[in-house]
Amino acid sequence: MCGRYTLIHPTTDILQRFGLTQIKIEGLPVEIEPRANIAPSQLVPAVVNHGFGKEQFRMLDALRWGFLPMWVKDIKKSPPMINARAETLAEKAYFKGALRSRRCIIPADSFYEWDGQGKARRPYRFQFKDQRLFGMAGLYEEWSSPTGGDIVTCCIVTVAANRLLSRFHDRMPAILDPEDEARWLDSDVDSFEAQLMLKSHDPYDMDCYPVSPELNKATASGLHLVDFYDEAEVQADMQAKKQTKNRGQKSDENPDQLKLF
Numbered sequence: 001m002c003g004r005y006t007l008i009h010p011t012t013d014i015l016q017r018f019g020l021t022q023i024k025i026e027g028l029p030v031e032i033e034p035r036a037n038i039a040p041s042q043l044v045p046a047v048v049n050h051g052f053g054k055e056q057f058r059m060l061d062a063l064r065w066g067f068l069p070m071w072v073k074d075i076k077k078s079p080p081m082i083n084a085r086a087e088t089l090a091e092k093a094y095f096k097g098a099l100r101s102r103r104c105i106i107p108a109d110s111f112y113e114w115d116g117q118g119k120a121r122r123p124y125r126f127q128f129k130d131q132r133l134f135g136m137a138g139l140y141e142e143w144s145s146p147t148g149g150d151i152v153t154c155c156i157v158t159v160a161a162n163r164l165l166s167r168f169h170d171r172m173p174a175i176l177d178p179e180d181e182a183r184w185l186d187s188d189v190d191s192f193e194a195q196l197m198l199k200s201h202d203p204y205d206m207d208c209y210p211v212s213p214e215l216n217k218a219t220a221s222g223l224h225l226v227d228f229y230d231e232a233e234v235q236a237d238m239q240a241k242k243q244t245k246n247r248g249q250k251s252d253e254n255p256d257q258l259k260l261f
Contacts, residue, residue: 164208
């Protein structure tokens with residue numbers, strides 16, 4: 001599964017890494033704001049191909065994370081999907097049309113998974129050891145709201161988790177090899193060939209570390225969210241501050257002053 005990720009690299013790095021010369025302005029600023037907690041239902045940057053055949057060109061667009069096929073009328077009966085399993089894309093009516101001709105790449109520099117349950121649930125950040133940008137395989141679709149207006153929605157394709165992730169979850173985002181990215185975007189490449197590009201990434205090229213439990217809230221924001229979180233150290237620091245505060249309160253009391261109450 002992939003339900004939260006980051007995109008912190010500057011806009012120039014993103015454009016260069018994915019061979020982009022244009023940003024579609026609607027929904028995105030010219031400079032992409034660094035974000036440490038990208039969550040479902042938000043607008044996300046995505047690389048898409050426009051045009052057909054040899055006239056295709058790449059553009060960075062703003063898509064709504066939560067995939068809806070164009071034929072969905074009632075989102076209560078058919079809710080937006082944030083992920084799609086690579087193994088069944090060609091079989092599912094929800095996704096097979098988009099797999100044929102509406103594939104995208106979702107840039108990221110890390111993603112999160114959680115360990116534990118309930119109050120003990122803790123987030124971990126997964127990234128490449130060299131902290132490089134990567135492209136997650138995605139699908140997109142234009143959906144017409146019954147109340148009017150068109151929304152371009154997307155989802156992240158997932159594959160079986162590698163060894164690093166498997167203790168946290170049985171799925172992970174499908175990270176495309178850079179040499180496959182152009183073919184993934186190419187609408188002339190058929191569904192069968194596209195699915196062959198979807199595989200688990202080498203675990204030895206990645207690492208992970210614990211981050212702040214603030215991430216348990218989808219609304220949390222701030223680049224501090226990607227900092228290493230040592231729970232024991234945080235608890236010790238809180239205890240030290242509490243003791244300092246208590247000592248300060250005691251020193252304010254005058255032992256020579258008579259107390260009436």
